[in-house]
Amino acid sequence: MAESSNSKTSWADDVEQEEEAANMSKQQQQAPQPAAADQSQQKHDNLVDNEHDVNVTLADLQADPNSPLYSIKEFTELGLKEELLKGLALLRFSRPSKIQERALPLILNNDTNLIGQSQSGTGKTAAFVLSMLTKVDVTKNVPQALCLAPSRELARQILAVVDNMGSFLQVKTQFAVPLAVERGKIIEAQVVVGTPGTVLDCIKRRVLPVKDLKMLCLDEADNMLDQQGLGDQCFRVKSFLPKNGVQVLLFSATFPQKVIEYAEKFAPNANKLTLKQEELTVEGIKQFYMDCANDDEKYDAILKLYELMTIGQSVIFVRRRENANELHRRMTDDGHAVSSLHGAFDGNQRDKIIDDFRFGRSKVLITTNVIARGIDIASVSLVVNYDLPTLPDGRTPDFETYLHRIGRTGRFGRVGASFSFVQDQLSWQQMDAIQRHFNCQMTRIDIKSDAARKQIKAIMKSSKPSEQFMGVGSGN
Numbered sequence: 001m002a003e004s005s006n007s008k009t010s011w012a013d014d015v016e017q018e019e020e021a022a023n024m025s026k027q028q029q030q031a032p033q034p035a036a037a038d039q040s041q042q043k044h045d046n047l048v049d050n051e052h053d054v055n056v057t058l059a060d061l062q063a064d065p066n067s068p069l070y071s072i073k074e075f076t077e078l079g080l081k082e083e084l085l086k087g088l089a090l091l092r093f094s095r096p097s098k099i100q101e102r103a104l105p106l107i108l109n110n111d112t113n114l115i116g117q118s119q120s121g122t123g124k125t126a127a128f129v130l131s132m133l134t135k136v137d138v139t140k141n142v143p144q145a146l147c148l149a150p151s152r153e154l155a156r157q158i159l160a161v162v163d164n165m166g167s168f169l170q171v172k173t174q175f176a177v178p179l180a181v182e183r184g185k186i187i188e189a190q191v192v193v194g195t196p197g198t199v200l201d202c203i204k205r206r207v208l209p210v211k212d213l214k215m216l217c218l219d220e221a222d223n224m225l226d227q228q229g230l231g232d233q234c235f236r237v238k239s240f241l242p243k244n245g246v247q248v249l250l251f252s253a254t255f256p257q258k259v260i261e262y263a264e265k266f267a268p269n270a271n272k273l274t275l276k277q278e279e280l281t282v283e284g285i286k287q288f289y290m291d292c293a294n295d296d297e298k299y300d301a302i303l304k305l306y307e308l309m310t311i312g313q314s315v316i317f318v319r320r321r322e323n324a325n326e327l328h329r330r331m332t333d334d335g336h337a338v339s340s341l342h343g344a345f346d347g348n349q350r351d352k353i354i355d356d357f358r359f360g361r362s363k364v365l366i367t368t369n370v371i372a373r374g375i376d377i378a379s380v381s382l383v384v385n386y387d388l389p390t391l392p393d394g395r396t397p398d399f400e401t402y403l404h405r406i407g408r409t410g411r412f413g414r415v416g417a418s419f420s421f422v423q424d425q426l427s428w429q430q431m432d433a434i435q436r437h438f439n440c441q442m443t444r445i446d447i448k449s450d451a452a453r454k455q456i457k458a459i460m461k462s463s464k465p466s467e468q469f470m471g472v473g474s475g476n
Ligand SMILES: Nc1ncnc2c1ncn2[C@@H]1O[C@H](COP(=O)(O)OP(=O)(O)OP(=O)(O)O)[C@@H](O)[C@H]1O
Pocket: 043, 092, 093, 094, 095, 096, 097, 100, 118, 119, 120, 121, 122, 123, 124, 125, 126, 252, 253, 373, 374, 375, 376, 378, 407, 408, 411, 412
């Protein structure tokens, strides 16, 4: 875990920053609370019509045994409380996805730990949120389920899902990130969602009572356990919990072999739902690459892409905060409306930037790996790897981060595209290694060609909000 020499400190830096962050009131720190129905409307509006020949409905996908959204059961067969079924209906979740259908009975029928893996955007959040909400007793005002996430943004998003899905249960929730927990007040909420550092601090200060906890859930578990700071904090949180009776759930789209060992230590004797490496990529995400001669050509290409990027919403990933600042400044100076988000912003600013993007007030977001994982915004149709993701050595490709980054599009059966820039021999090698690792093919695209622009436009349009519910373009 923490001692791993391969730990990805760049991500940890962002989180550390977050843990130290910001002077803000509790109210300002609350998760966004879109009315469930509005949120659901937004979700379904984003299931797409398209310019392609083939329309596949979500119902079709869920009937296809090869799709990660496939299910044979109904939510009503999964042993959920009536109030949760009502919450699911309000969110217009009609059928469970594969991970939900498989994980829920394994979690709910006994107290065995679970390591759950499924592709990005396939509904892992609902699997663990429904589990937490099933296990808590809302008549007791004491924390019973604890969920840890690696970033403020992700914790906030999970909290909003708990609030929405649990709205008929009248569950009480607590956001546990820096300064969100009222000083000196003992937490009475049944479900606590936060980042590991703050949660650990609350436990040590005895603000967060742990004796009634029944469930500990780690989202993006491989990432948290693999990092120096976060991994330590997660293990320390766990060491404070009752030795028996706490069910541990670890979820992620990726569980690289080297992390499995920590995962098994953290969640002993767990049931496991895992995937093979070549099953990890999401079919709806078309992967392209752009071959540039140098940095200037790369910048010209991103300007050419901009017009297409704003058809839907796009995320541009760069390596470091300074690169994000620099690209933001250059694009803004050139008259383009872009926003930027990274760990150097304080909590308040981060909430505003992500909310502006989430609710469509901004269209293009330049960011670091801080939101590479978990963030779920249905209308993101394009992900750009302006810099390919690497381990801290700056050379070795970071396969998992690549997969999580491109997974910000193509959510729950939608289509999307990813563009990766290559500009020298090293980035070529990195791209080649990524393709071999996932056994996938990236298609070369020349942004200057009309045909290519048309192709991209079609993909972007196909994931644009539409009147037509449930039409999911194949994108082929
Ligand atoms: N059964 C369902 N029916 C309809 N929509 C669903 C269902 N389950 C989840 N969704 C929606 O699918 C989207 C993706 O879900 P979620 O964010 O949980 O994916 P994930 O597997 O956690 O992805 P990641 O690995 O990127 O974190 C969300 O918008 C969610 O509301």
